[in-house]
Amino acid sequence: MQNERAIFTVSQLNRQVKNFLENSIPKVSVEGEISNFTKPASGHYYFSLKDNQAQIRSVFFKTHHNTSLIKLQDGQHIIAHGKLSLYEARGDYQLIIESVEEAGLGALFLQFEALKKKLELQGYFAESHKKSLPAFPSSIGIITSPTGAAVKDILTTLNRRYRLPLLTIYPSEVQGARAASQLVQAIKQANQDKKCDVLILARGGGSIEDLWPFNDEQLAKAIYDSEIPIVSGVGHETDFTIADFVADKRAATPTAAAELCTPSETALLALINQHQNRLQLAMSQLHRHYQLKLQRLIAELLQVRYQLLQQSQRIDGLTQALFQMMRQVIHQKQLKTLQLSQTLERLHPKIRILSARSNLDNNTQLMTRYMTLHLNNAKARFTEAVSKLDTLSPLSTLNRGYAIAMKNNRVITEAKAVRVNDEITVKLFKGELNCNINKIGE
Numbered sequence: 377m378q379n380e381r382a383i384f385t386v387s388q389l390n391r392q393v394k395n396f397l398e399n400s401i402p403k404v405s406v407e408g409e410i411s412n413f414t415k416p417a418s419g420h421y422y423f424s425l426k427d428n429q430a431q432i433r434s435v436f437f438k439t440h441h442n443t444s445l446i447k448l449q450d451g452q453h454i455i456a457h458g459k460l461s462l463y464e465a466r467g468d469y470q471l472i473i474e475s476v477e478e479a480g481l482g483a484l485f486l487q488f489e490a491l492k493k494k495l496e497l498q499g500y501f502a503e504s505h506k507k508s509l510p511a512f513p514s515s516i517g518i519i520t521s522p523t524g525a526a527v528k529d530i531l532t533t534l535n536r537r538y539r540l541p542l543l544t545i546y547p548s549e550v551q552g553a554r555a556a557s558q559l560v561q562a563i564k565q566a567n568q569d570k571k572c573d574v575l576i577l578a579r580g581g582g583s584i585e586d587l588w589p590f591n592d593e594q595l596a597k598a599i600y601d602s603e604i605p606i607v608s609g610v611g612h613e614t615d616f617t618i619a620d621f622v623a624d625k626r627a628a629t630p631t632a633a634a635e636l637c638t639p640s641e642t643a644l645l646a647l648i649n650q651h652q653n654r655l656q657l658a659m660s661q662l663h664r665h666y667q668l669k670l671q672r673l674i675a676e677l678l679q680v681r682y683q684l685l686q687q688s689q690r691i692d693g694l695t696q697a698l699f700q701m702m703r704q705v706i707h708q709k710q711l712k713t714l715q716l717s718q719t720l721e722r723l724h725p726k727i728r729i730l731s732a733r734s735n736l737d738n739n740t741q742l743m744t745r746y747m748t749l750h751l752n753n754a755k756a757r758f759t760e761a762v763s764k765l766d767t768l769s770p771l772s773t774l775n776r777g778y779a780i781a782m783k784n785n786r787v788i789t790e791a792k793a794v795r796v797n798d799e800i801t802v803k804l805f806k807g808e809l810n811c812n813i814n815k816i817g818e
Contacts, residue, residue, distance in 0.1 A: 387464065394462035397469075403459045406432070406471060407479050410452045421448060425456060425471065433463075433470040443475035453479040484584055488591055491618055495593070500600050506624045507605040509637060510573045515542040516637060517572035517604070519562045522547040526578045526609070526630040533631050538638035544572060550579035555589035563598040563606070574637050575602070577619060578609040578630035590617035599623055609633025774805035791816050 384392070408425035415421055419438035424431045434456060436448070448454070458473040477485075495501065516534070520526045522545055534543065546562035549555040559577070566575055577599070579590070589595070590610050596618050599606050605624040610617050613628035620626040627633035766772060770780065780803040781788040788794060794813050802809040 386467075390462055390464040390467050394464060397460040397462055401460050403457065403474075404471075405455055405457045407455045408432075408453070410448060410450055410454060413448060413450045421473075423448070423450075425454075433468050434458075434473055435470060436473040436476065440474050446476065446478055448476065455479045484588065488584075488618070491591065491593055491596075492621065495596055495618065495622065500596055501621045505600070509605050509607065509625060512639065513541050513573035513637060515544065515572045517544045517546055517566045517575040518578070519546045519548055519559060519566070519575060520578045520630070521550045524550065524580060526550075526580045529580075529629070529631045530576060530578060530609075530634045533634035534638060537635065537640050537642075538644075539641060541573075541638070542571075544569075549589075551582065551586050551589065556592035556595050559589060559595050560592075560598040563595075563602055567603055572604055575604050575606045576609060576630070576633045576637060577606055577623065578633055579611070580630065581612040581615065587611050587615060587617055590619040592618070595619060596622045607633045607636055609636075771805065774803070777805075779804050 406425055408427050408431075411424045411426050411431070413421065413423040419441075421436035421441075423434055423436075425434050426432075436456075446452075446454075454476045455478075456471060456473045457475045457477075458471050461470055461472050462468070463470055499505065518527060518530055520530070527545065531543070534541070544566075546566055548558040548562045550559070563575065563577075566572055577590075579587070587610060590608075599608075599619060599622040607625045607627055608617070608620045608623035609627040609630040609632060610619060611629075625636055627636045774780070782801045782803060783794060783798060788800065794800060794816065796813050796816060798813045800811050800813065802811055
């Protein structure tokens with residue numbers, strides 16, 4: 377039995393295909409060439425995007441035209457951003473465009489922005505890294521094509537403004553596949569030579585593709601690493617390259633770069649003349665000032681000379697008084713020294729030791745006699761105390777035949793302190809007896 381299949385009308389099928397395209401496939405970007413471009417009264421744009429093998433119908437509704445700044449026409453190569461859909465009435469598969477950009481230009485612009493953001497995060501554009509330009513360079517290096525208009529403009533400007541510096545041209549291509557590497561090598565060579573005070577990196581105007589070598593990452597690194605300050609003068613005033621952001625100074629044109637690197641010779645001469653006149657006037661005023669000051673100092677010097685003579689006489693008098701005073705002081709010191717010498721002789725350690733030794737012998741004899749007398753007195757007192765103690769000792773009483781009765785380690789002094797059958801202890805002169813009370817008498 378055959379499987380039953382759903383049967384669609386053409387409208388139903390087209391609607392399902394449209395829903396699938398719009399809901400299942402995300403937004404896309406398509407690159408191609410415009411053909412069959414039409415612009416009806418509605419203001420919408422209808423055309424096909426094609427390459428050498430296929431094409432797709434496209435519609436750019438008027439409501440999205442403000443997203444594009446380019447004018448569309450047949451043969452134009454673009455990148456269209458939008459979503460896929462189906463025009464149900466004719467069953468045409470189509471691209472609904474939301475924004476467009478020129479192919480090539482858009483890709484390069486995205487590369488430019490990506491590299492610019494990367495280098496900015498790495499600090500390549502930081503003002504703190506940028507070097508100052510010399511006010512009066514004695515040697516200028518020019519990195520550009522030796523046959524281009526840029527080098528002529530620079531030389532003309534330098535010849536007009538400032539003819540003093542030595543010029544060195546580091547030739548390099550400024551357009552094409554080899555240009556970036558040659559520009560990098562020229563910067564490195566200039567830094568190895570170490571004979572330039574400043575470098576000018578320049579070329580004339582052109583398209584973004586023409587200026588693209590100046591958006592090279594290796595060139596940006598060479599500019600950043602350069603020990604010599606670099607002025608960029610690439611393209612026209614509206615042109616910006618990565619080299620402009622990394623360079624120590626950016627000039628709108630090669631001519632402006634030459635002007636930025638040098639002072640105006642005419643302005644310098646006028647400034648020199650102005651300063652020369654001011655210097656002469658200042659020197660004249662200074663000469664008069666110091667001439668008056670010198671005359672005043674000479675008068676003061678004569679006054680000082682007179683004061684010095686007076687001080688000299690005073691010094692002579694003070695000198696004589698000083699010598700007299702010194703003689704008196706010396707005589708007094710000599711007398712004092714003699715007195716101290718005699719005193720020192722009396723206080724000589726040998727004499728003091730002999731005296732101390734004699735005193736020690738006398739004190740020793742006195743101490744011996746005192747200790748003997750004290751010891752004899754102590755012995756007599758001790759003998760007398762022992763005799764009294766012996767007389768009063770309970771042991772002497774016991775030795776004569778007496779005994780001491782005790783109960784619970786207490787002396788019994790009367791009969792009523794014990795009862796019949798109590799156990800007592802009778803302490804003798806030698807030993808003791810344990811007794812039992814049988815009878816108590818009054």
